[in-house]
């Protein structure tokens with residue numbers, strides 16, 4: 001059974017159709033990286049998977065459960081899906097340990113001792129055991145994001161969603177977060193990752209998905225998508241992202257023409 | 261000679277001090293000090309007001325304030341949540357309530373609760389006597405203001421907080437209780453403390469309900485003493501006692517706001 005099965009997913013905000021027929025499958029243990037230009041619908045796709053956004057039409061199954069079914073207990077499904085946000089979204093009024101235990105206690109009804117033990121284990125996993133008593137505001141961005149990962153992991157998810165987890169970080173802090181994610185991938189976690197870190201996608205992804213204009217333009221193993229893209233749009237995007245210093249003036253005019 | 265801007269500023273500042281000092285001297289010199297202290301600072305009148313000024317009047321002022329505050333806060337929280345609800349009639353009701361009670365004078369509402377409602381329903385009464393009427397009469401108005409404050413506080417909590425909580429499998433209610441409201445209340449503590457200060461002063465309206473010697477509050481107590489002794493010193497005593505409540509509170513608000521400013 002696939003971990004995620006999306007078929008013919010459409011999503012509109014008012015009259016703006018952001019997702020225009022997405023079909024995507026993620027198998028257990030796969031790391032799928034989603035890349036694509038700003039506004040192409042990557043975040044929206046991710047947020048549809050745990051129903052932070054209500055799809056307009058189409059179906060999404062997570063571990064066989066149809067989340068788009070009105071009778072589906074979404075809180076139950078969300079327990080099994082960890083999500084990591086660009087802006088970390090740690091709970092500012094709680095300590096690091098409380099951030100990692102609160103959902104264990106309130107949602108999974110684990111006892112205090114057990115929740116603390118699991119929190120300690122997961123904070124150790126992201127290298128932040130000594131910060132358990134700190135408040136989020138006292139941590140660097142990279143540390144906050146690692147706590148956010150530990151918080152999600154403490155719920156024993158079968159799937160992790162990452163929405164540009166390193167985009168809000170200072171460059172020198174990106175590495176520590178990617179290292180944690182690389183570790184997770186190596187342990188066999190199923191991951192759907194929206195990212196602008198092409199080197200990470202190339203190295204860690206089992207599959208890369210390129211989105212543009214609300215559709216999946218092309219997908220395949222990273223070596224293929226990066227090394228030998230089939231579609232012009234993919235090639236152009238990669239050129240712009242990988243060699244931003246060499247984008248020529250004629251291309252800029254073309255890019256502008258596209259968006260007009 | 262041309263003055264540097266710095267020198268010019270210094271001269272202006274010194275001139276400011278001089279003018280202010282002269283003005284004070286003029287007032288002090290012109291005042292009839294014997295008359296003033298005879299009217300407003302009569303030691304025997306002031307001491308005669310104690311201990312009742314504290315054991316009854318100040319105590320009741322504080323009691324009325326706290327009861328109206330707790331009532332207003334509870335109702336205000338409910339209204340704020342209704343205002344933000346996805347259920348349309350709830351939003352309508354909350355909006356109508358808030359607009360209505362922010363637009364009415366507190367005194368009119370107090371009259372309505374103290375006299376209007378009892379006249380309409382002579383066979384029922386608000387429990388708690390004057391205390392009950394004051395709690396409701398002042399609390400209804402306070403609730404409207406506090407609802408708006410709390411709503412702003414809830415909306416000031418970043419949307420990502422609720423999303424992160426929901427993503428962890430919390431229900432909407434659980435996420436509000438454990439994640440959003442605690443952070444919202446931190447944000448609204450300073451404005452709510454201001455609301456207590458306003459309420460403290462509004463308790464001076466309570467006399468219109470016809471208070472007795474045991475339910476009397478500061479302003480009425482001072483007015484009565486003034487009438488009996490034909491001397492305005494009680495007003496000064498009452499004023500000072502109000503400040504005993506309100507000054508520490510406004511000090512507290514300032515401290516909290518400074519701390520919040522540092523944390524951001």
Ligand SMILES: Nc1ncnc2c1ncn2[C@@H]1O[C@H](COP(=O)(O)OP(=O)(O)OP(=O)(O)O)[C@@H](O)[C@H]1O
Nearest residue numbers: 013016018036037038039040041042043044045164
């Ligand atoms: N809640 C919303 N209401 C209205 N429009 C929205 C909403 N969320 C997203 N959009 C629009 O949908 C489009 C796709 O947004 P989305 O965030 O999915 O893009 P993205 O690929 O993640 O881009 P980025 O790389 O900038 O994060 C954008 O044009 C955006 O303005």
Ligand SMILES: [Mg+2]
Nearest residue numbers: 042043044164
């Ligand atoms: Mg995005």
